[in-house]
Amino acid sequence: MVKLAFNSALGQKDLKKEEKDEALIPQDVDVEDILRIRQQSRAWCWCMCLGLALILSGVVVGGAYLYRYYFIEEQKMYYCGANYFEDNYKVWDRIEERVSFLEGVEFINIPVPKFSDSDPADIVHDFKKELTAYLDLRLNKCYIIHLNTSVVMPPKGLMELLINIEAGTYLPQSYLVREQMIVTGKIDHMDKLGEFIEDLCKGRETYKLERRETVFGIQKREALNCHKILHFENTFVVETMICEP
Template identity: 55%
Template sequence: SGGGITFILRSVVYQTLVLLSQSEIMKRSILDSVYAPLRGRQELEENVGIYLEDNYEQISVPVPHFGGSDPADIIHDFHRGLTAYHDIALDKCYVIELNTTIVMPPRNLWELLVNVKKGTYLPQTYIIQEEMFVTGRVHNMRQLGPFIYRLCNGKDTYRLKRRARRRINKREVANCHRIRHFENTFVVETVICDGV
């Protein structure tokens, strides 16, 4: 397996938008140096919307400047206890139970980002990988709540389950897609595999 990945906060651009509910949107760039040959420096960039009144977060990860990760829109709905990933490259949605051990609640994430912006806190230098596989199709989109419905309506939408074992076998790798995002004090790499 390759070397470690170090993520360093490079810049934070902050702006406040007044939407239907009070929300804050931050744009952050995280620079990482990969200790693997020929990889060099890579950048992870995303936009984050934190909706305190509605208790959800929306993360938009644009096309990365490097390979190995898909662009995506992500919603963490703390009221419904669900996370949705819209893989933009595939134009498919994936829904799973919200992992509260990895995803910070909106107020905590907001406080973290304020501290990062002030320079009083730097993100940790490790990456957490979570592996998931498709279990079936979602037919009733309304049961997912209004925020995920808005993100995924009209797209092929699938339920996911977390993989208990750590290794993906070689046949499955071709059917897996990676989404890297920052939603805590560390970077998360979500691996979604189509095959069971």
């Protein structure tokens, strides 16, 4: 015969537990009200978490906007043009380009020229790395050379010039300066050229340039395969001739 003393004790234990739980609930409080309050509390917690998430996202977006507005205002794009003379001031021409600035770097975009046979191009003048990169958009090739600060205005000076042009207080009636570059070798590793030039030339054939007067063995009358890029980042227009020996 099996005794049921164990089940009886268990039943008494559960009964005591229920009585204890009921004793914790005041007699004048409805259990349904307690459940409703708990559900409302959970819903309020979810709403609070959602609100905090929205506030944090707003802080992030607002912070990014403020950073862009106050610290990257240089990224404004300037659309500008310059009239210039060549061949002893007998021939008049015009060049147009777009210019922007960021962290000591000048970005110049030359669209397809309307008045010359030069190539469209993107140019980066990195004053921190002291390098200039020319991306010939027709050839889809990049060319790197040391920054010539005697020709290229620093960002602050060039920005002031462009602001004056936009305001109409300075309308450049400029002249043409010619320079010739020689391709001296291919660049396979661009990790030391800086992030801006690396981004410009990534996935493209990239070559090193030197000014013609510094390259030995190149005669002035020697026939070369050349193409030119017209641009300005000063009070005068520059014709950069890039040649391959």
